[in-house]
Amino acid sequence: MPPASLLSLEPLSILLLVLVVGIALAVLPYAHRSLRGDRHGVGVTVAIGGMLAATDLIALAAQPWLVALAWSAATIATLVALRLGGGAAAVRRAAPWLVVGDLALWAAVAAIATGGRTDLAAVLLVVAAGIRCAAPPAHGWLVDSLHAPTPVSSALHGGIVNGGGILLISQFALLQQSPLALGLLGLLAAVAVVAGTIGALVRTDVKGRLVLSTVAQMGFMLLCIALGLTAAAALHLVAHGFYKSALFLGSSDGIDRRAADRRAPAVIRLSPAGRRGRMLVGALPAVLALVVTALALYPGGRGLPEALLLLVMAAAIATAGYRAALAARTLPHALVVGALAAGAATAFAAVTSALTGLLALPSFVDSAAGGGVVPLVLAVLALSALAAVAALRGLAPTGRLALRILALGHCLGGSGAGRAPRTGAARPARTARSLDPIGASA
Numbered sequence: 001m002p003p004a005s006l007l008s009l010e011p012l013s014i015l016l017l018v019l020v021v022g023i024a025l026a027v028l029p030y031a032h033r034s035l036r037g038d039r040h041g042v043g044v045t046v047a048i049g050g051m052l053a054a055t056d057l058i059a060l061a062a063q064p065w066l067v068a069l070a071w072s073a074a075t076i077a078t079l080v081a082l083r084l085g086g087g088a089a090a091v092r093r094a095a096p097w098l099v100v101g102d103l104a105l106w107a108a109v110a111a112i113a114t115g116g117r118t119d120l121a122a123v124l125l126v127v128a129a130g131i132r133c134a135a136p137p138a139h140g141w142l143v144d145s146l147h148a149p150t151p152v153s154s155a156l157h158g159g160i161v162n163g164g165g166i167l168l169i170s171q172f173a174l175l176q177q178s179p180l181a182l183g184l185l186g187l188l189a190a191v192a193v194v195a196g197t198i199g200a201l202v203r204t205d206v207k208g209r210l211v212l213s214t215v216a217q218m219g220f221m222l223l224c225i226a227l228g229l230t231a232a233a234a235l236h237l238v239a240h241g242f243y244k245s246a247l248f249l250g251s252s253d254g255i256d257r258r259a260a261d262r263r264a265p266a267v268i269r270l271s272p273a274g275r276r277g278r279m280l281v282g283a284l285p286a287v288l289a290l291v292v293t294a295l296a297l298y299p300g301g302r303g304l305p306e307a308l309l310l311l312v313m314a315a316a317i318a319t320a321g322y323r324a325a326l327a328a329r330t331l332p333h334a335l336v337v338g339a340l341a342a343g344a345a346t347a348f349a350a351v352t353s354a355l356t357g358l359l360a361l362p363s364f365v366d367s368a369a370g371g372g373v374v375p376l377v378l379a380v381l382a383l384s385a386l387a388a389v390a391a392l393r394g395l396a397p398t399g400r401l402a403l404r405i406l407a408l409g410h411c412l413g414g415s416g417a418g419r420a421p422r423t424g425a426a427r428p429a430r431t432a433r434s435l436d437p438i439g440a441s442a
Contacts, residue, residue: 008062012234016059016166019238023158023245024052030249031151040084044148047084048155050077055159059166064109067170071128071163072102078160086147094141101131101138105167112174122174122181126188129164133218135192136412139199142215143413146207150248153207157214158245164218165237168225176228179374186226186375190382192219197386199413201393202406206251212413214244220312223382226375227305231356235348275326281334282325283318286341290314293349304376312383317345 007013031048035041054074061067075098082090108124111117134142145156168175168185175181196216203209217240224233270278294310321341328334392402 006063006066007060009060012169013060015234015238016162017056019162019241020052020056020059020159023155023241024049026245026249027052027151027154027158030154031149034151035149038149044081044085044152047077047081048151050074051081051155052159055163055166058163064112064171067167068102068105068109071105071132071167074160074163075099075102078156081152081155082145082148085149085152086145090144090147093144097131097138097141101128104128104131118174119178119180122178123184125167125171125175126181126185129168129222130185130188131164132167133161133164133192133222134215135188135219135222136195136215139192139195139215139412143208143211146211150207150251153211154245154248157210157248158241161214161218162237162241165221165225165233168222169230169234169237172225172230175225182226183374183378185222186378189219189222189226189375190378192216193223193382194385194389195219195412198389198405198409200409201413202409203413207248208413210244210247210251214240217244219382223375223379224309227308227379229305229309232309232352235352235355270326277331278325278328278334279322281331281338282321282323282341283338285338286317286321286345287314289342290317290345290349293346297349297353305379308376308379308383313345313348317341317348 028045028049031041031045035044038044051074054070054077057070058067058074061070079091079095079098082094104124105128108121108128111121111124131138131141142156142161145153175185193216196212196214196219200209200212200216203212217236221233221236221240224230224236290310290313294306318341321338324337324341325334328337389405392399392405396402
């Protein structure tokens with residue numbers, strides 16, 4: 001078989017290659033410096049390089065068996081990096097879960113090679129991707145990775161966990177033929193979005209919140225794939241990889257940032273009318289820009305999944321613009337914030353549209369066959385649950401239901417056995433008051 005047939009140099013593969021190479025250029029020098037003097041420092045750095053090189057091969061591989069081979073190589077390098085950097089505690093849950101994911105992928109490759117049932121191969125692909133993306137109940141392996149040093153975490157969250165998204169996007173033509181697999185993917189993704197968000201509420205450490213944030217963000221990316229929004233999923237995958245990797249590399253500055261926040265001038269006190277004005281200035285331009293750009297690029301719209309994604313992005317960008325406008329010292333500064341938010345909204349819609357055409361990604365899911373209905377319902381339920389949690393925290397943060405949610409967060413976001421503290425309701429209440437709102441939005 002000629003070598004050219006083993007690798008794919010399509011635009012999507014090149015984009016993912018740029019992502020992983022960019023992360024490697026940032027993480028490997030950092031690891032070399034930060035682990036100097038550690039007796040396992042060289043081994044951890046080499047293992048990180050192996051993790052990222054194998055992820056590159058996953059992005060470039062054109063044959064299913066080569067994807068599985070690179071996948072297993074990434075698993076081995078990951079376990080070596082976790083074991084050398086974090087000891088037995090770092091691999092206690094990671095090893096079983098990642099091995100199960102590898103076995104599922106190899107079984108899927110065997111099913112594809114023998115012309116087996118499409119449903120079986122697609123479901124096995126979803127299982128493998130869900131484990132690699134740390135979707136519950138497999139999220140514990142990523143939580144335990146906190147035992148490893150920061151460079152390992154940066155490589156994991158910037159490269160390895162993205163492997164699940166890379167796999168499903170590259171195999172979406174097979175995935176969309178199985179309503180069962182799409183429904184399972186939608187379920188795993190919806191649970192990951194809600195569980196990751198709730199788990200992050202109770203973590204008071206910077207890296208712990210970043211881990212649970214990754215669980216939620218990977219869930220959102222998988223949900224986009226389940227809905228057929230592969231271009232949006234690819235954009236989210238790349239942006240999250242760079243962003244989260246940078247956050248981990250800068251996580252040691254968290255104490256200094258909090259100290260600077262405490263020394264900062266007091267927040268400007270605004271009247272209710274002033275707060276409403278800032279909300280409009282910061283949020284409204286972004287929402288209008290997003291809607292106008294989306295309508296211009298997609299005249300008539302494409303369906304409910306696109307409308308749901310538009311709603312989520314409008315809410316996210318509007319919230320960011322509103323919070324930034326509240327922190328602005330003067331109204332002209334708030335107007336600048338609103339303009340920047342509008343520019344970000346326009347850029348998101350434009351880049352997503354460009355990727356759709358440039359990458360030639362498949363995005364059709366047969367709703368009539370049930371493939372697109374179940375993920376859409378699950379997405380609506382997940383977003384409704386998040387809205388309910390946000391409303392509950394705002395209206396009754398110390399109520400019985402809110403405390404139960406925080407107790408659930410301890411189970412989801414804790415390490416080890418992940419059990420909630422047994423000190424009664426007072427412990428979750430103190431945790432809720434100690435949360436840093438800036439860190440919670442990481």
